[in-house]
Amino acid sequence: MRDCTQDAIAYALREHARVGHLTDPERLAHALGVRVVPGARNSATHGPPSVITLRRDIYAPRQRFTMHHELSHILIQRAGLQDSIRAEVDDDDSAAHLEAVTNHIASLLVMPDAMIRAALALYGLTPETVLLVRDAGRVSLAAAMRRVIHAQERPSTAWLSVGTHVHDVASSDPYNRLTRYQRLPDARAALPDAALLALPGQARLLGVVGW
Known part of the structure; x- marks a missing residue:
């Protein structure tokens, strides 16, 4: 920088x-x-x-x-x-x-660092942390995803899928292969190490993975 x-x-x-x-x-x-x-x-x-x-x-x-x-x-x-x-x-x-x-x-x-640390202390690098930051900061899901991911020291990725397609991606991983609008019919099979959480409405799935 x-x-x-x-x-x-x-x-x-x-x-x-x-x-x-x-x-x-x-x-x-x-x-x-x-x-x-x-x-x-x-x-x-x-x-x-x-x-x-x-x-x-x-x-x-x-x-x-x-x-x-x-x-x-x-x-x-x-x-x-x-x-x-x-x-x-x-x-x-x-x-x-x-x-x-x-x-x-x-x-x-x-979304100050103290907020991110508190959320991570409760839930770790999971979709629940992203939702907690979203609610605490009163921001969009997209903003919370990016803030949580880019606060990590390790390469990490968060994404939101709707139905069988990726709707949004935030990643600090140079090897991340997820892209917006990509087909992802089975997230568990494609990313077995990811933490997944179903969200209300329109078959939405929030996923987070870090290495």
């Missing part, structure tokens, strides 16, 4: 720890001294004063990740690393790179 990106992540994690790893975005914004107001577009400025504006059509408690994303922008700005992160890649890719780093930091604020 690039140095400035690493420095931004480390700064954000220190600030998050300083305020007790709050995950509720309203409380986190208050603890970080950031004012949140409705606006014509989503934006963030570290100021002073630090202000986040959110479009009125999405200004609701359910839009948790949007607020965490904008808070991440402010933390990057406070660290003085916004321009340095953009400079890590070519100009044509700089905006997308900054947004990717911001999204990564936002995922760490929504």
Whole structure:
């Protein structure tokens, strides 16, 4: 990972720890001294004063990740690393790179390491851990899958299948062969070491495997 990106992540994690790893975005914004107001577009400025504006059509408690994303922008700005992160890649890719780093930091604020460790302590690397993180972080199943998998030191893969096809995959395993839309009629036979859990509705199956 690039140095400035690493420095931004480390700064954000220190600030998050300083305020007790709050995950509720309203409380986190208050603890970080950031004012949140409705606006014509989503934006963030570290100021002073630090202000986040959110479009009125999405200004609701359910839009948790949007607020965490904008808070991440402010933390990057406070660290003085916004321009340095953009400079890590070519100009044509700089905006997308900054947004990717911001999204990564936002995922760490929504689902902090303490949450991941607690879930793993209860269930190990299993589908139940993914569901616990999803519910505790109030995030999508896709987001929880990725956060749990990329928190592992060992190569791991999580997937969601619907019927006989893979619907989504999150993997840190360079040898992973699962891909979206792949046919997987018998997950147990294909991945005998995987932990599997049937989910309600549409013959959904959540699987996790690590080596």
